[in-house]
Amino acid sequence: MASTDEELVARSQGGDLESFNQLVVRWERPIYALAYRTIGREEDARDVCQETFLRAFRALKGFKGQAKFSSWLYRITLNLCRDWIRRERRQPVAQAPEGVDLIELASEQSPTESIEDLVARQEISQAVARAMAELPEEQRTAIILKEYHGLTFQEIADMLDCPLSTVKTRLYQGLTVLRRQLGREGVGRHHV
Amino acid sequence: MCDKDRLVSYLYDDLTDADRAGFERHLRECADCRLDLDALRGVRADLISWSPPQPEFGFRVVREPKVLPMRPTWRAWWTPAAGLAAAAVLVLAAASAIAHVEISSGPQGFTVRTGWSSSAFAPASEQRSGETASRAVSARGDVMLPVSAANVDAAFIESIDRRLRALEVAVREPGLVQRASYSARSQDSDADLIRRMREMLAQSENRQQAQLALRINQVIGDFEKQRVADFSQIQQGFGRIQRSVSEEAQGHREITNYLLASSKQK
Numbered sequence: 001m002a003s004t005d006e007e008l009v010a011r012s013q014g015g016d017l018e019s020f021n022q023l024v025v026r027w028e029r030p031i032y033a034l035a036y037r038t039i040g041r042e043e044d045a046r047d048v049c050q051e052t053f054l055r056a057f058r059a060l061k062g063f064k065g066q067a068k069f070s071s072w073l074y075r076i077t078l079n080l081c082r083d084w085i086r087r088e089r090r091q092p093v094a095q096a097p098e099g100v101d102l103i104e105l106a107s108e109q110s111p112t113e114s115i116e117d118l119v120a121r122q123e124i125s126q127a128v129a130r131a132m133a134e135l136p137e138e139q140r141t142a143i144i145l146k147e148y149h150g151l152t153f154q155e156i157a158d159m160l161d162c163p164l165s166t167v168k169t170r171l172y173q174g175l176t177v178l179r180r181q182l183g184r185e186g187v188g189r190h191h192v
Numbered sequence: 193m194c195d196k197d198r199l200v201s202y203l204y205d206d207l208t209d210a211d212r213a214g215f216e217r218h219l220r221e222c223a224d225c226r227l228d229l230d231a232l233r234g235v236r237a238d239l240i241s242w243s244p245p246q247p248e249f250g251f252r253v254v255r256e257p258k259v260l261p262m263r264p265t266w267r268a269w270w271t272p273a274a275g276l277a278a279a280a281v282l283v284l285a286a287a288s289a290i291a292h293v294e295i296s297s298g299p300q301g302f303t304v305r306t307g308w309s310s311s312a313f314a315p316a317s318e319q320r321s322g323e324t325a326s327r328a329v330s331a332r333g334d335v336m337l338p339v340s341a342a343n344v345d346a347a348f349i350e351s352i353d354r355r356l357r358a359l360e361v362a363v364r365e366p367g368l369v370q371r372a373s374y375s376a377r378s379q380d381s382d383a384d385l386i387r388r389m390r391e392m393l394a395q396s397e398n399r400q401q402a403q404l405a406l407r408i409n410q411v412i413g414d415f416e417k418q419r420v421a422d423f424s425q426i427q428q429g430f431g432r433i434q435r436s437v438s439e440e441a442q443g444h445r446e447i448t449n450y451l452l453a454s455s456k457q458k
Contacts, residue, residue, distance in 0.1 A: 017253060017254070017255055020253055021252045021253060024251070024252060024253065028249045028251075029246075029249075032244065032247070032249070033244045036244040036245070037242070037244060042245055042247065045244075046247060049249075050251055053251075053253065054253070057253050121241045122241075124238050124241040124242075125241045125242045125243065127238075128238055128239055128241060128242040129242055132242070143239070146204065147236065147239050148239075152206070153201075153204075153206060165197055168196070168197040168200040168201065169196070169197065171200050171204075172196045172197075172199065172200045172232075175232045175235050175236070176232070178235050178238075178239075179231050179232065179234070179235045182235065182238055187238070
């Protein structure tokens with residue numbers, strides 16, 4: 001039976017490096033996804049992901065378990081992303097190829113999905129990435145944490161140090177902007 | 193004005209049963225909220241399609257061997273030049289201690305004084321007759337000897353003076369020199385002068401040699417005394433260390449015996 005995060009954290013705090021590496025394996029993809037969707041660059045997201053775990057490892061003794069370990073990691077990641085955005089002085093980029101590589105797409109195709117559906121999905125994905133990159137940082141972060149990481153409103157509020165109602169407002173405003181943006185691009189299942 | 197926070201909560205299914213029922217009653221009456229809700233559900237469905245790349249990670253935290261920061265040690269600044277300089281200083285210090293050398297500078301140049309007497313060297317002109325203890329070497333390396341006016345014959349000086357004056361007149365009036373021939377008396381006088389000067393030079397040389405020998409003997413004597421004193425101090429030091437070591441060894445022996453006795457009793 002797999003150990004819980006809390007058990008692995010406790011063992012890591014006792015000096016068990018292998019336990020910490022189990023946490024890395026468990027959380028590296030979600031952390032990378034958060035970094036990638038926030039800053040939009042593959043290589044930089046990788047660096048942020050790596051740095052997140054290094055910082056967590058160094059600060060592990062100070063982690064008292066007030067929040068979930070994953071929430072603590074998310075907070076570190078978001079701080080690093082914020083630093084990256086300030087340092088680069090630019091909006092996140094939507095990395096998307098100009099043309100669609102059908103052979104590459106075919107490798108991602110599920111058995112029940114037609115190639116037309118696959119191309120349409122790819123187009124929507126690129127449109128979403130572009131629209132997300134245009135959002136203000138607060139709205140984008142709220143949407144990412146809610147939509148892709150399934151955090152509760154309260155967890156997001158705690159992580160972003162803002163009231164619950166602010167989280168909901170940011171979500172509503174962000175989703176509304178995306179709806180307009182995707183409508184202008186003419187993709188997806190949006191309603192203008 | 194509709195409550196958008198409740199709409200968002202309903203969108204994410206984050207309402208209590210009572211609140212959900214209340215909001216659904218509102219939706220039946222509010223077309224704007226129904227349209228809004230449908231549009232946002234569509235956006236959420238679109239968001240699902242955006243997936244990040246799936247890179248190979250494989251980074252793990254490993255414990256590096258501890259590398260202590262390099263603190264500057266004596267080896268860091270120790271160079272052959274520094275070593276030579278230090279050795280030179282040590283040799284000079286040792287030599288100074290042995291020979292009791294004092295170096296000073298003054299109007300007469302650098303003065304190096306050696307020996308164990310406390311009287312400082314004074315220039316030759318300031319030395320009183322008979323003072324032979326002080327020894328000095330000028331910076332040029334010349335031995336400066338005390339010279340007393342009493343050592344020089346007054347009549348001899350007077351004769352030299354007269355001869356010099358005669359030569360000066362001869363130089364000023366060459367005709368007189370050509371006309372006048374040296375008398376037998378003056379020739380006798382010159383020969384006498386040369387002889388007397390040679391005698392004086394020989395006496396001076398003898399005196400210098402005697403004083404130099406005396407000084408060398410004194411330096412050697414001082415060096416020997418110092419060597420004996422140092423040797424005696426070293427021997428005393430070794431004696432103290434030996435006593436201390438013996439006492440410590442005795443203490444250890446007693447402790448060991450006590451421990452052995454205790455262990456046997458047990």
